[in-house]
Amino acid sequence: MNRSQAAARIRELKDAINEHNRKYYVLNTPDISDFEFDLLLQELTVLEKKYPDLAGDDSPTRHVGSDIAPENNAFLQFPHRYPMLSLSNTYNKEELLDFHNRISKVSDQPVEYVCELKLDGTAICLTYKDGRLFRALTRGDGTIGDDVTRNVLRIKSIPERLTPAGDFPYPPEFEIRGEIVMPFISFGELNSAKEKNGEPLFANPRNAAAGTLKLLSADEVERRGLDCYLYHLIADVPGIKTHWQALETASQWGFPVSQYRRLCRNVEEIMEFLEYWDKARADLPIATDGVVVKVNSFSLQKTLGMTAKSPRWATAYKFKAEQAATRLLSVDFQVGRTGAITPVANLEPVLLSGTTVKRASLHNADQIALHDIRLGDMVYVEKGGEIIPKVIGVELSSRPGNAQPFHYITHCPECGSLLERDPGEAKHFCPNRWECPPQIKGRIEHFMSRKAMNILGGEALVEQLYDKQIVKDPADLYYLEPPMLEALENWGDKSTQNLLSSIEASKKVPFHRFLFALGIPFVGETTAKYLASHFGSLQALKDAPIEDLTEAPEIGIKIASSIRDFFENPVIGIMLDKLKDAGLPLRQDVTEKELMSESLQGLQFVISGTFSRSREDMKNLVQLHGGKVLSGVSAHVDYLLSGDKTGPSKLQKASAMGIRIIGEKDFLALIGELPSEGTLFENENKTTSF
Ligand SMILES: [Zn+2]
Incomplete structure (x- = not known):
């Protein structure tokens, strides 16, 4: 590769990495695995080492990805007192040995390490003042983070107030950092609720945790059952000289500190820890993707210092997601509830992480082209924290002579519409939103969902109702009769009763x-x-x-x-x-809804004539703003709301009684829906011309 080729490749890698960072940290919808991401980053690092002048200050090798959404950010931002760095990481044990050797050279004593399981969640930085949680910031871009204190207070394991206990008192102000995670059980519940509502699913618990932390509703944050493990105390406590001691102390103060840790006195003990957890992590209730190895002694940590991006005294050893190689037999294209097309590989059955895998996602057309995946190929299948395994690459050396490149479909397999793809989107979708069967089913499910009409049911019921053509659109639900439901499987009178009464009740939703x-x-x-x-x-x-x-x-x-x-x-x-x-x-x-304002509080209206909206709508508006509507002109009336064709006698009577008469525009100005034209109160006896 010559210099100009390298320059081009560096640009290409930077763009790709920045985009993947955005998908990972901001959108929480990564479309490549961490392993694939790390390979890109590694390639860039190698090229930049060779051509340092081409690297540039903006290189993603020098900055951590940012979780701050550049626009529409609903959170306040605050700077971190100390930058939140990421860790260097490695997938191989030799590099871990190199790490140890570098450190040993600096230390004249045997080096102790703390090994901790690396939990797969989203980083958080908590500040405590006088023993109370003061502020919680996300990592953000490492320098500035989003203030998510309100949401963090709803995570049960994070103490709002500390316990004044233990060997050391807590300082008046300090920081502690850790990881917010979504346990598998909460993740499963969240995704099945999303599935029922026809909403897109989270790919893994990590994205679900990060997405949840940025929700606007703290109630919803609480419902989703996040958990937290803290692993980095930044507090000046005289007497605490090691990381291990700091963790023990934090735990005494009431912080959730992971029990999956070990003090290791040599490399062999580190390796034992790695090997043990590479298998045992499969049984944990939370997702983990590796082990963090940290120098135990604070004074040695200080001597080692840090690079611009990460500390020199810690590294992460990442477990490779379990992979298996198997043959790609054929490809199906699935149309999702939202019309998105997912190519799904049918595979020769293969054992992976204890389950037999026969199908795996092929992501999208770009990924298939990038890896040049062909029918008959030996492909690698990976299963991370995700529900559906995915194909991550091809073993080109064992490609059979007859391996066929295949064409991505151009038309919807369900309804035959020409597929579309929005610029910048990876997935194709079927634009026939209103007549494409999976999309119709998605719409019916959405209509029935808890936050919508709250009709009992779910995916399986909708599937049956639609396939038997009993319900072809959401409105058909209101025409269901008991005999029509008799043909349903696993269905009894009780089910019919429940369904019909929830349909009836849905007529009253706001x-x-x-x-x-x-x-x-x-x-x-x-x-x-x-x-x-x-x-x-x-x-x-x-x-x-x-x-x-x-x-x-x-x-x-x-x-x-x-x-x-x-x-x-x-x-x-x-x-x-x-x-x-x-x-x-x-x-x-x-009767059942909150007022929009109290601007008409205590005022009584009579409505007469015709308006641009219906009389009923006008009446509603009066009531929505706290006013009352009376039927006839009397001394109690404050306003005659007069449209076209108001009877002249009514207007005269109102005028004579000193009742203010206003037209539609002035009324809308009164309730703040139109800018006031300034005529309203200038003449209290203003009459409309007729
Ligand atoms: Zn379609």
């Missing part, structure tokens, strides 16, 4: 949940809440021109056009008519 249930692309729970309170009824939302939709700062043109497209779709029109005929209210119900 309107915003109904809007969320419709599954309008890009309309999540928050947007649905806004739409429900702002428009008040399905009809008003349906009629709203795009300018009205984008009035709210949280609704951009992408969401607005998606809403328009949704309502203009004839398939949707039919479904909405069926829902209406089934007796769903399709509007906000004033």
Whole structure:
């Protein structure tokens, strides 16, 4: 490789690594394994060593990846008092020996190490002041982190207040760092709930933990059952001279410190620890990906110091995810509930981590092309913390002569639509959202899900209802009769009763949940809440021109056009008519919902005439802002809300009684939905012309 080739490759590697860092730390959806990532990083490091002038300060070999989302960040950021570095890591024991040899040269005494299991989660830095948790920061870019204190307080194992116990008192202010993890059991529950709701799954517990820590709802954080293990005390406590002592002390103060650790007095003991846990970790309740080896003595740590990116006194030995080689027989293409296409390899059965693997994910078209994977190839299958094993490479040396490159599908295997792929997206998807069977099922499941209409059921029921063509869209649920359900498997009268009564009960869910249930692309729970309170009824939302939709700062043109497209779709029109005929209210119900404001508190209105929205919607708006609607003009009335065609006698009567008369625009200004035109209070007896 000459200099200019090296320069090009360095650029290519930097871009790839930065993108993988973003997927890993910000999006929490990595699409390559750690091992593959480390190989890229290693290649870059080697090239940069050879051509140091080509490296540049921005090289990912010199910085840790950042978990801070560059835009839309809902968290405050604070600088770390000491940079949060990452560890150098290795997959091979010789390098671990090199590490030990380098350190031995510096020390005139035998070196002690602490070996700790490296838990696979997301790093956290806690500051305690006067024995109370003061602040929790994510690693961020190593220098500045996101403040996630509110969420961290909901993790049971993290003490809000410390125990003043042990051999040493805790200092007035100090930091402690560790790892927040999601135990396998919580991970399984979370993903099965997501699956039921038709939401994308987390690839592994690590991404689930990182994603959960950045949630806006602390209640949801608590529900997800995160756990924490702390492993690095940064406190100036006279008398504590070793890392081992620091861990023991932290544990006495009430911190969760991992019991999976050992004080090792020589290399043999380190190797024993590695070998033991390489197998035993399979039985742990949490994901681990290696062992961290740290110099025990603080004074030796200080002598060794650190590089720009990592300390010289610690390294991580990573376990290789278990792999197996087997033959690729054929490839299926699965259409997910959201229309995303996943190529799935059918394999000659092979034993991997104690289970027989017959199918594995092939990621996407890019990965297949990158590895040049062909039918008949011997492929490597890996199983990490993930649920579905994946194909990570090909053994080219044993490629049979007849191995066939295969063509990625161009059309949806379920509905025949031409597949699309958004720029920057790895996956193809089927754009036929409303008529592609897996996507219809996904929509029905979403409609029934707990946060939407909360109808009992789940994937298996929807599968049967759809396949037997009993329910072809969400509206059909409201037309189910007991005899129609008789053909279902594992189904009895009791099930019928439960299902039908939960369907009946769903007619009363708040309107915003109904809007969320419709599954309008890009309309999540928050947007649905806004739409429900702002428009008040399905009809008003349906009629709203795009300018009205984008009035709210949280609704951009992408969401607005998606809403328009949704309502203009004839398939949707039919479904909405069926829902209406089934007796769903399709509007906000004033009695059960919170007020949007109290701007009309204590004011009484009479509504007369016609408006751009229905009379019912106007009435709702008055009530939503705390006002009352009376039926006739009387001395108790504060405002006559007058539209077109208000009877002249009513207007005269109101005017005579000193009742303020306002039109639709002024009313909307009054409740803050339109900017005030300044006419409202200038003339209290203002009448509309007629
Ligand atoms: Zn399709």
